[in-house]
Every structure is written in structure tokens, then in C-alpha cells.
Amino acid sequence: MEEPSDSLFNVLSSLAPGRVALPLHKGVAKISNALWQTLASLAPISKRAECKYFVSAMGHEYLYTHPAPNSLVVKLVNHREWQRQPDPTSKNKDSRRLDSFGRKIYLSSSFQLWVANHQALLGRYEFNLWGSLRKFEDSLQKHERKEFKVLVEEGSAAARATLQAAADAADMAGWSMASAVSLRRALWLLLSGLSSEAQTSLQDLPFDVKALFAEQTDTKLHGLKDSHMTLQTLGLYVPAPAKPKFKTQQTPAQATHSKYETAYKKPRDYKRCPQRQSQPAPKPGSSMGKQAGKRRF
Template sequence: MPLQESSSSPDEALADPALSLPSMDACTHQDLRRMAANLAIPVEPVIEDTDPMVDILTEDTPARLALPLNKTVSKITNALWQTPATLTPTLKGAERRYYVPNSEHDYLYSQPNPGSLVVQAAAQKERLPQPGPSPKAREPKRLDLLGRKVYATGALQLRIANQQAMLSRYAFNTWQAVEKFRDRLPVEDCQEFTAVALEGKVISQTALQAALDTVDSAAHTMATGVVMRRGAWLHVSGIPPDVQHTIQDLPFEGKALFSEHTDSRLHTLKDTRSTLKSLGIHTPAPQRRHLPYRQQGRAQPQVPCGDYWRRRSWASGGSSRASAHPQGVRGRHRRPRTDTQHGGPHSPSHQGKPQF
């Protein structure tokens, strides 16, 4: 029986390339002294707190460098911060410079569709015939619009970082192709040419790592926008909070705002009438409770007190209280008087006496 082919290294068999991004040594990424010297910019070492007990373990580690913020970058940042509320999510010029195929990645150009049973439940709770692009309530609608801005910003960052990564790889391949001319140079220039080519490849690798870090940041930004929009719809839907937390943390697939597993989670609900109705499960409407006359918001007519009817009885010549006030004093029905109350023949005091 032939043996199955195995990986040449145990690490390759255990490592999953989909779980981690390709990374470079952080020390190499921070050691940019030559670049700073070429651009004539000052650098500062990053001061890190170290334990004097274990500082001997980091003696050979090069110091990290902090690069100053470019004047143009600072100028653009301060200009955009003047109107943060009315600021557009992306720059139109940048939108036209960075493109990817729209057929396969349309989620980078348009907002994800919020179609789900959550949206239908929210529409029923807001008494709308059809769900709208945003919730009707004021605060959830603002949150949804803010999430749209955040999502659009992350999508543009992702397209820019994608192009930066390709340009960095192209620069690395260019420096690698130039090395074939090294043997045609004079001997005195060969060593300097090799150093320049090596420096160019290191710069390309560093730029590639920066582009991948930008991709990671852009993906976080887009996910933040998705969570904000999901939270706006879930707040209006009336779904229990524990189920909201589960639905809000489902993976984003790039096609719709809510994951395809959202509806299957909602099928387990039994205490949200609007959601059950959207699922096609009939639930009887709760019976309206008839409130007292006073609690319905109407003024209840005041009944005159007993003194009023007593005075009226004396004024009318001793007429009965029942004729003057059918409900009696203070609106109560009184029992008619019997002979038992005045010691009549049927009272308890006369039942035990002998008859002579």
C-alpha cells in the first residue's frame, strides 16, 4: 500500500495560511534610519518601559523609531476636522482613482442590503407597509446613516491599500530584475549597486507590510459600520437583547447587512410577536383591557356627598333618601330596614322568650 504524501515540514502541516497574514519582522519595519537620512527628516527613538530584572534579554534588539508626521498629511487632517458632522465619508477624486472589478466586489461601492426578517419585524413594529432603507425612528436612523459613512470610508481604504500592496510587490520585482545587470558593471561599482538593490527590496517589503496593515485597519472600519447599522435595525425590531447580541456578532459576508444565518436564529424565538408574525406564525392579538372611566383620560362627574342629600331631604319635607338619591348616601346601596333592627317579633331577642 503506497504511503500518502506528507508535508516536508511539520510546521507547514499545522499552519493555516488563512488564519494569519504574512508579516515581517517588526524590528526591520521600524529600523528606517537610512530612509530618514535620505529624506532629511528627524527621527526619535521610542522609549519603552523595561523591567531591570529582564533587560538583559533585549540588549541586541534595535531601538524602535518614531517618524514625524508629514506636513502635507497634517494639513489635510486639520482641514477635514473643521466640519466633522457634515463631512462627506469619502473624497470623490479618490473614488475615481482606485477601482476594483465591480462584478465580483460590488460591496466596495454600494451599501449592503438590509434585507432580513429583522428588517421586516422592525417595519411591523413601526407600522410601515414596506421596510425603508433606514429605520423610521429618529435615533436609530441617525445611527444607520453614521454606519453608512463609516462603511464607505473603510471600503475606500480597502481599495487604496489593495493598490498599495500591488505597487509594493511590483517595486520588489523591479529591484529583483535589475540585479541581472550587476555583472555588467565595473568591479568598483558592483558592491555599491548590490547595496542599493538590496535597500530597494527592503523598502518594498516594508511598504508591502504597511499596505497589509492598512487592509486590516480598513476591514475593521467596515465591520464597525456593519455593526452600527445592525444595531440600529435590531433596536427597532423589538427582538430580545440576548438574541440581538448573537445576531449582531454573526459574520459579515459582504452581500447583505445581516448574515444568512440570521433568519435561522430568529426561527427559535417564541416571545416576540412581531418577529413570529413575520415568520408566518399566527399569534392572536392581545385583548384590550377596559380601563375605568377615570383612567381613560376623561373627567368623572363628581357625586354630591351625603350632607347634601340630607339637607335636601329636610328641605323637601322629610322625603325618603331613596327617592332623593337612588344610590343612597355616598353612592352606596343600603339594605332596607327590617324588624330585626328594632327588636321586632322576628329579632333574635324575642325568639327565645316563652309566650304567655
């Protein structure tokens, strides 16, 4: 773990502490074994445990709700499945199950972050509490000071170890949340029909906790060659804004030439003289043809 810069974990050492082999307590094993009897029907969060921990939702809404699908990737899936309106889950049954499974993992991981937050705050409070006892050392007798000092040092070390465990629990909760987001992203990208190279480049974008896909996903999607053709085929391609055309400035000679040139232009309402229309040839057997024949003879 890197050396933290905040006031919560600044008492932890950047060096990796020695491993301490602790036995798995029967009470912990009993809790896990009871939950493993009904795996599929388990809720993502224990309601009994949820009532014990609380984190303010202001600025941390991502801890209470799973990220909603967004981006042109979701529109690609909806077009491929002929959905008229965007649907947060696809019609495919298998993909719907995987998406629901990813949501469960995300909610469970976010709740683990709640618990780790409480553990870290209480661990730091315990460490500060042991440190405040040092001021009573001078008020004790000499033969009691040594035992008191050892007790304070041991309590501070235990509190520091608890704080380290809370930091590691928060780290693992973040890893689990990242795995859940990556799972759901991979599912939507797989259903979009994009190439494996495009899916890999879009899947590893940062998670901004606002939505499932990052804001720069659409921008990068338009820049890829294969996705460019896919979006254009499905009618989802949004071309880049056209650059303003550069107008060449006229030289003074060209400006004066065009000024006099307009004076000799013909007005729009100018009408040409009507041309004489050629008379149609007389049809055989008509009266005009007969008269012409009589005149000849």
C-alpha cells in the first residue's frame, strides 16, 4: 500500500508489515457457512447489517445505486435488437442475467466500502485514544510507569493494525466495485458487435462514478475506424462540426475590376426579343395543301 497523504492513514508505515497468521474463528466461519446454503436467492446486502452503517449520500450517490448504462454503446445494442426505445437491460435472457449479477456484485462491494469506512474511522479514533493516555504517565508511581508504557504501546500497535486492516478492506472493496463495472462494460460491448480491439480500448477507460461508461467513450468511439463504419451503418454516426471555409481576400485591382464589371451585367428582368416561330408543315389532305396545289397549277 502506498503511503497515504490524508489524516486518517498517515500513522501507517509504507513498508509492508510482517504477516501474522491468525486462526479463522468459528463465529466467522459460521456466518459464511449459513449464507452459502442459498446462493441464488441471497440479496446483495444484508438488511440487518445495512441498518448498522450509514454514509452520507451527498456527493456519494454511487454507493447507493449502480451506474446506469449510457453512451452510444447502449444505443448500438438497442439497434441490434430492434428496440424502439432505449432499455437499461437488453432483451437477451443470458445477458440480462449477467447484467443483474454485475449489479449485485456492485451493490455488495459498495456496502463493503461502507463497513470499511466505519472500521477506518473507529480504528483511527482508537489509535488517538491510546496516544492521549501518555499524558497520565507522569502521575503514576515509578514501578507502575513501565507497565503503563508497555500497555499504551501495545494498544497503539493493535489500533494501528486495525487501521491497516480497514485500509486493506477499503482497497479490496474498490477492487470488487471495479470488477463489477468491468463485467457490465464487457457485457454491453460484447453485445454491441464492435471488434475485440475496440472493446478492449473502450473497456479500460476510467470510471467516473456518474454512469457505466466514461464521458470520453463516445469521443473515442467516433475515432476508431471499425466503429466509425458501424455507427454510420446504424445511423448513429454524428459527424464532426464542419470547419469554416477560408475566404481569400481580394486584391485592390480585383476589387475595382468587379466594381465596374457589375455595371455591364444585364438586369434580371431583361427580356430577349421573341424569335419567329417556324410555321408547321401542312398536313397532307388539308385545305391549305389543296390551295397550294391549285396555285401551282
